[in-house]
Amino acid sequence: MNELDRRQFLARAALGGATTVAAGALGPLAPLAQASDDPSAPHTGLDPNFFEGRIVSIDGSTLVVTSDSYLIRRIQAVNGTSIWKLRDTTFDQIAVNDRLYARGVVAENGDFVAESIWVNIVNLHVEIASIRSDRLLFNHRSGRLVGHLAPDTVAAYNVGPETRDLSRLRLGLHVQVVGAWHPDTNEIDISRIYAPI
16 A cells, blocks of 8 residues: 555544444544534634644654644643553553544643544444454455454444444445554454444
8 A cells, every 4th residue: 555545544544434333332432423523613724622643753751743744743641641542541552653643732832732542543434355263354445454353342233232242243244343553554453343234
């Protein structure tokens, strides 16, 4: 996947379709879905309370992040910052080259103080092409994707409650997958699968 395709893939995949799932069902992703549904939110230019990009360095609790438009910003994590990377996690799980989406406020010194950080998050509409004990292969408009299953991967069937029972998934089923992307690959770790059956 070339750089332009990767950027378009991430832009579509990270937030696209999140609002089709009830915000409460997204757990730690709910603020992101609610924010994208807000009809009063201004749609003129950049949102000063949101930043996305690739982490180029980490210094203490500060991330230096560059956006796809080459804007560089220092993002500060504080004690109350919530961090998601496949599941709720801690700052030490963030790595250089990870991509992030952050919501917060700009401090007087120009740093971005993050309230929430989502690392490598993807939200994809895909077709199940293969089912194995440890992974699912997906067809996506960007190409074939490998979805790694974790012990805490869950599925929600017909917008029902989440379950660890994945036995109702089948080949050819179109599903929505929330997970964490492995940077520079076609692989993701799967957190949730939303499946109409």
